[in-house]
Amino acid sequence: MKRQFDADLEDLRGRLLRMGSLCEEMVHYAVKVVVERDEKHFAPVQSWEAQVNALHIEIDEVCLRLIALHQPAAGDLRLIAAAIKINSDLERVGDQAVNIAETGVYLLKEPSIKLGDIPRMVDVAAGMLKDSLDAFSRGDVDLAREVIKRDDEEDRLKSQTFNELVTLMQRDASAIQRGMDIILIARNLERIADHATNIAEDVIFMVIGKDIRHSIEEI
């Protein structure tokens, strides 16, 4: 039996995926500010952040309305619970992208600095974000598990970047400010990967009802 509620849930899914694609674009353009050293990529990031923030509030309202009006159960309830959490993670991803773009703009005033593993970190974090959203869209538990496993690689790259930059800053005091900025960017990328991991965990809960948070052996 087709229910109006199904259409409402589909609409919720659509809004989340729209928010997710905006966040992907924000990360992509924020990184361009840093890598291409070009400030023109900053404006779209700011503009999308406003849209993401509006969706953040809107999606929460939709979820609360669906719970209040339909008293959902089982898979419907898990979808809405996951949507509330994914909504929050995506909003944070948007904030991380803005942080990266702002740091990138600040770096434009300084001489360029070697980015080391930052491009690799971008690939891993952006790939995890994209795949977590694909997993959400398709209800793909295998893909979600695969996303979670990739988080270790991002953490390893972040530690490597930190170590390299600390060594550089010890050698060259004039690089301290820029080095700190790159560390901040690495930290933001690593956080984006963490949010993608959270989304993947929520997808698994949404699809099979299993809470795998904080239990590595369950993955």
Added chain:
Amino acid sequence: MQFTAETPATEDARQAVIAMSVRGLRAGYGALSVLQGVNLEVREKTVTAIIGPSGCGKSTLIRCLNRMHEAIPGATCEGEILLGGRNALEMDPVLLRREVGMVFQRPNPFPTMTIAQNVAAGLVLNGVRDRALIAETVEKSLRRAALWDEVKDKLNAPGVGLSGGQQQRLCIARALAVEPRVLLLDEPCSALDPIATGRIEELLIQIKDQLTVVIVTHNMQQAARVSEYTVFMLMGEMVEYGLTRKMFTQPADKRTEDYITGRFG
């Protein structure tokens, strides 16, 4: 975790005391077969909700538990129902109903009796004449049914003069007065407004520490709110039996999911 059809899989499954066991229960009306071999173990001092679409056999099942079913002409019932190890189908129905009380969909206080007489009816029927004991039981039962404060000053008023919700709690008090081990409720709130429904639900949650409650309800949110275990029935069969909190978030059977999310049909 998968639930078995007979016993909910829980952490404390081995420690559970079973109040009533139903094994291979088949029941119907004449040639019409309603229950197709139901197996169920009702845990003591818990609230078990039975849900399912109209005609699934949930009311027939609950009515078999205290043999109200066989009061209907042409009714058939076979299988085994155990109450604390005794075969309920071989017990004196009157004695069985003293241990397994029932409250119906529509409140049915005895129309010629006062509030107090309604509550005391079971005791008097059982030959109790001690007025002090009767008065004490009436107060205790009305308190357990969360009605005492509302009626303590009008115990001699007619029971039918109360509101629908109060009448239903009066019927619960009447059932509790004979200290049953099990209380069966067949859609007890379907004729009540949300406030009266809320009071009944609160009292069910309170009394479950003292006795076993089995409730048939069409209201799935009510099942989710008041029960610890839920039975989902479909076409005379028990599809799933499990912890309510699991069944409403993670049902094991697709048919249960379709029913509790309203996709059924």
